[in-house]
Amino acid sequence: MDTQQSSPYPQPVFVRLDYERLTQDEQVARSRAFLKVMQRRRTVRHFASQPVPPLELITNAIATANTAPSGAHQQPWRFVVVRDQAVKHQIREAAEIEERENYDRRFPDEWKLALARLGTDWHKDFLDEAPYLIVVLQIDYGLEPGPEPGPTERHIKHYYVKESVGIAVGLLIASLHQAGLATVTHTPNPMGFLSRILGRPRNEKPFLLLPVGYPAENCLVPDLKRKTVEEIMEIV
């Protein structure tokens, strides 16, 4: 029997890989240059409100995030760019309510101890100050419209949603950084208020909030050191 004919699944379609083989010297040069750029990335919590970076930098970074591998190529992500001052302020007010609760009541001492060297607290001025807030949402399941709205809609299961969105956010941050922009990965949990303020559909869940902009003048960052590659890498 011809199994290909009888498969209940669609046949895959293949195209030739677009790939350019580099010389080893070129590989090493590019690899070192990228490392050098990325080693200068720092999480920034103080932004200049002006100038506003060109929107194309944000669009290109989101297009770069969209190149991430994802479970079954379902690309279970959505990026909402907030640049409206009033909406940013609404987000700040709602985030600070949650963060105040977190720092005052919800975080155990152990967590506050771990955070101490970052110098963070419930105040989130950066949500007003950063010219852009990128709200990253995970799409937990696809929604295919049925013949009529409501219960006839079909749910399509998505796979490895958190892993896929996490990888996409890594690429997003790398793109913004190499374009000369600063970010902070902010998760003012619980983040349901973002769905409400931004009117997101029920299959989208906030994953994180990424304020983006130029660092404030004389911006300070915590004096942190990274682990060395020897500490994190093992060769077997």
Ligand code: IYR
């Ligand atoms: N989301 C809180 C607390 C916080 C938690 C972790 I883990 C951090 O690495 C940094 C902060 C806040 O943004 O303050």
